[in-house]
Amino acid sequence: MADAPEPMHTDILIIGAGPVGTTLALALKDSPWSITLVDQRPLSAQAQDPRALALSHGARQLLAHLGAWPTAQATAIDTIHVSQKGGFGRTLMHKDEQGLPALGYVVRYKHLASALQAAIAQQARCKVLDETRVTQHTQDAHGHRITLSRQGQEHSVTARLLIHAEGTPGDDPGVQVDDYGQHAVICDAIPDRPHGHRAWERFTPDGPLALLPLEEGFSIVFTVPPAKADALMAMDDQAFLQALSTQFGSRFGFTAVGHRDRFPLALRQRKELIGPREVWIGNTAQTLHPVSGQGFNLGLRDAWQLAQELLSGTEDPGEPKALQTYADARRLDRSGGAFFTDKVVRLFSNNTPPLRWARGLGLLGLDLCPPARDFVARRMIWGARAWP
Numbered sequence: 395m396a397d398a399p400e401p402m403h404t405d406i407l408i409i410g411a412g413p414v415g416t417t418l419a420l421a422l423k424d425s426p427w428s429i430t431l432v433d434q435r436p437l438s439a440q441a442q443d444p445r446a447l448a449l450s451h452g453a454r455q456l457l458a459h460l461g462a463w464p465t466a467q468a469t470a471i472d473t474i475h476v477s478q479k480g481g482f483g484r485t486l487m488h489k490d491e492q493g494l495p496a497l498g499y500v501v502r503y504k505h506l507a508s509a510l511q512a513a514i515a516q517q518a519r520c521k522v523l524d525e526t527r528v529t530q531h532t533q534d535a536h537g538h539r540i541t542l543s544r545q546g547q548e549h550s551v552t553a554r555l556l557i558h559a560e561g562t563p564g565d566d567p568g569v570q571v572d573d574y575g576q577h578a579v580i581c582d583a584i585p586d587r588p589h590g591h592r593a594w595e596r597f598t599p600d601g602p603l604a605l606l607p608l609e610e611g612f613s614i615v616f617t618v619p620p621a622k623a624d625a626l627m628a629m630d631d632q633a634f635l636q637a638l639s640t641q642f643g644s645r646f647g648f649t650a651v652g653h654r655d656r657f658p659l660a661l662r663q664r665k666e667l668i669g670p671r672e673v674w675i676g677n678t679a680q681t682l683h684p685v686s687g688q689g690f691n692l693g694l695r696d697a698w699q700l701a702q703e704l705l706s707g708t709e710d711p712g713e714p715k716a717l718q719t720y721a722d723a724r725r726l727d728r729s730g731g732a733f734f735t736d737k738v739v740r741l742f743s744n745n746t747p748p749l750r751w752a753r754g755l756g757l758l759g760l761d762l763c764p765p766a767r768d769f770v771a772r773r774m775i776w777g778a779r780a781w782p
Contacts, residue, residue, distance in 0.1 A: 408429065
């Protein structure tokens, strides 16, 4: 029988080597601490993941600052067109109003993951363990003792700070869950004319429909009740494209569609972001409705702000004051993002005539009032405050 591996110590253990966890590790690259990232999936799986991510210009600034922006693979969003099906009113936001090269970008997960992995590989103090599971976890006043299972062996690791950055919280009493009664059907689709770097947010009684420019086509987020999602997933490609055109309208058609996936939608918010020498960031802290593409950007801001608080604290990365300062600093951005997306979904996902008229007036007023439109655009780009 082989001897058990020697116990390992790391100052900071990050569970989750996806984009949010890796962004945090990169943001801490100038710290004196050793950092270990662990992930259940092989890194090669991330590098092959074709899903699309909507990133704000603020996220692009952060990732470029960290040397992990996939410039060649990102598709810019120059304008955003917001409207409602079956009602008047629309709002158009343009990059020139903000004086920016783009309002946002759409990039495939695999391209962002590859850029982040290449950047983290240059950091001597950072170690990445993929195909690794946490099997046991105990804690005392000095830190955490974690048992990792990797390549058929158990490894004991001690850490002064444990950060959760992997997965969506499930049946956890510390997480508040509000089910939207909607599912998102996601896919790529090719339009019958160039997208012109315009993103479309079309509100319908079933839920929002987003068309995000990606490469030569669109990344589609088609939000509907669960039964309609069943029907959409069962359709052949031609029938699905017809359903998509019916929901979107006649501005242009679609000639081809890629593989379809679906997932249920709920607002999940962890009540407490921190524990003794422990922090939750990204999707482990909150998951939002995909409307306006705020959730992933919020997770990146979690990572950046946590790094700044830790770097401005003491030599101990698990120092309670720094962690509490982080939790307090994130309150406005988290609550604002959750409030904004939640109220938009609940206001627009119905066909009540008075609300339809009110929505139309709101969209028209937003379009005619540059200061209000500027406020919404800046909130989408940078969150509660400009950063980094």
